[in-house]
Amino acid sequence: MKKIITLLSLLxxxxxxxxxxxxxxxxxxxNIKKNKxxxxxxxxxxxxxxxxxxxEKEAAYKSKLEDAIxxxxxxxxxxxTSQEAVMKTIQVMExxxxxxxxxxxxxxxxxxxxxxxxxxxxxxxxxxxxxxxxNVKSPIELAIKIMxxxxxxxxxxxxxxxxxxxxxxxxxxxxxxxxxxxxxxxxRIKDKEKTALDHDDKKAVFYDADIKNSKFGTVGCVALDKNxxxxxxxxxxxxxxxxxxxxxxxxxxxxxxxANNKTCGVSSTGWGEYFIRSQVAYDISAQMEYQQKTLxxxxxxxxxxxxTKLGGTGGVVALDKNxxMSFEFNTAGMYxxxxxxxxxxxxxxxxx
Ligand code: ASP
Numbered sequence: 001m002k003k004i005i006t007l008l009s010l011l012x013x014x015x016x017x018x019x020x021x022x023x024x025x026x027x028x029x030x031n032i033k034k035n036k037x038x039x040x041x042x043x044x045x046x047x048x049x050x051x052x053x054x055x056e057k058e059a060a061y062k063s064k065l066e067d068a069i070x071x072x073x074x075x076x077x078x079x080x081t082s083q084e085a086v087m088k089t090i091q092v093m094e095x096x097x098x099x100x101x102x103x104x105x106x107x108x109x110x111x112x113x114x115x116x117x118x119x120x121x122x123x124x125x126x127x128x129x130x131x132x133x134x135n136v137k138s139p140i141e142l143a144i145k146i147m148x149x150x151x152x153x154x155x156x157x158x159x160x161x162x163x164x165x166x167x168x169x170x171x172x173x174x175x176x177x178x179x180x181x182x183x184x185x186x187x188r189i190k191d192k193e194k195t196a197l198d199h200d201d202k203k204a205v206f207y208d209a210d211i212k213n214s215k216f217g218t219v220g221c222v223a224l225d226k227n228x229x230x231x232x233x234x235x236x237x238x239x240x241x242x243x244x245x246x247x248x249x250x251x252x253x254x255x256x257x258x259a260n261n262k263t264c265g266v267s268s269t270g271w272g273e274y275f276i277r278s279q280v281a282y283d284i285s286a287q288m289e290y291q292q293k294t295l296x297x298x299x300x301x302x303x304x305x306x307x308t309k310l311g312g313t314g315g316v317v318a319l320d321k322n323x324x325m326s327f328e329f330n331t332a333g334m335y336x337x338x339x340x341x342x343x344x345x346x347x348x349x350x351x352x
Contacts, residue, residue: 035323037076038224040338041069041089043099044217045269045315048333050350061098062347065337068092072223073339082223082231082265083121083144090117090140090235093219097179099335100217102138104179105237107186108246113177113237116251118154119143122230122259129154129251133161134177137170140235143251145169154251182240189241217335218250220267222259222319230321232257232265232281239272248272254282261321263288264295269334270307270314278307284318295320299328 043065072089076082094102105113117139118129128147131154136142142164146155155163165171218236225231234257236250249255249272256272258281259265266281275281280302287298299318307314308330315329317336325338333350 033322035224035325035341037226037341038319038323038325038339039069039072039076039085039089039221040223040317040319040325040327041065041072041093041219041221041336042267042269042315042317042327043093043219043335045329045331045334046313047331048335048349053349058349061335061349064093064096064098065335065347066345068219068221069337069339069345072221073343076223076225077341077343079226081227082225082229083119085223085225086119086221086231086233087140087144089221089223090219090233091138094138094140094235097181098217099219100182100237101219101235103177104182104217105177106182106217106240106242108238109186109190109241109243111183111186113174114242114245115139115177115235115237116247117143117233117235118251118253118257119147119233120231120253120257120259120265121147122232122261122265125260127153127253127257129253129257130160131156131247131251132245133157133164134174135161135171136164137172137176140233142169143233143235153253156247157245177237182237186240193241218269220257220269220317222265222267222317224265224319224321224323228261228321230259230261230265230319232259232267234267234269236269249275249280252276254279256281258282258285260285260289264298264318264320266299266316266318268314268316270329270331271312274307274310274312275314278302278310278312280307280316284316288320295324295326299326303328303330 068089072085075085093099097104114132116131120127128143130142220234222232234250238248255276256268263285283302284298287293315334318326327336337347
């Protein structure tokens, strides 16, 4: 009997230890420092299909994404801040006519380019955002200036331009943002809209398939620097044919952009109205903070479950405090890239 009791006690102790080992190894899994620094970007999500893409176009997108991410990577590698890496990386894409941000932004119904951007610093939880500017060359730079040099988080329209001028940011003629491709895509949508209205089709045409597909190219970046600081930023022209001063998710902190050193940084792209209603970027951080989810679990739940159920389309790029990175989208494709601290580059467009 004594022997049996001793054996049973040993078994209990053994099982207890095994369980402990399992728990602690799970803990280390999520707390492991994957990368000392890292960077992840997107250039928009949508129905991006290989069959609709020429080899030249694909190569052009890939090469611009690579140029952009390498700028940020080099800043981080040399000990620069995540704020600088995010700004400089986004600026490369803002200056490229390929993306719907800065030059190459989509047109509003009134045939203008109205730009939105936001930035968040994960260390201080400070943030800056701008909506509807028409003459500031780099909306992401303006968002950061609003964060660093004003008492406010969000400025819009002419007031935001005035602030930019006062702070010495580059002002351009609105025609700087013009590209024929985007202008033509507005005309196509307006024609469709007219036909629908002529047929007394009261169904909203603002967001039909063609329209949804014509707005790819919002840009975003999230970076973790060697000091453990996360920064995130997003810049866009919004959606083609937008009117009445429509503002999407990109300049909304918590929807288009979020960063918190305790959890992660996120930049979103997609159908803005749904991203606002879902508070996509903040929800990912909150699930990590309050439910101890990993970055992958949180991004997956928010995009593939919650956003999808609501009918929203799009995706996010996100990175956590340990340098784990995640691309998550429910569309056919998302222009995207990431680089880890060893310089490994991932560059993709379509779903795998
Ligand atoms: N989210 C942007 C907006 O709704 C558009 C996009 O990301 O494609 O303004």
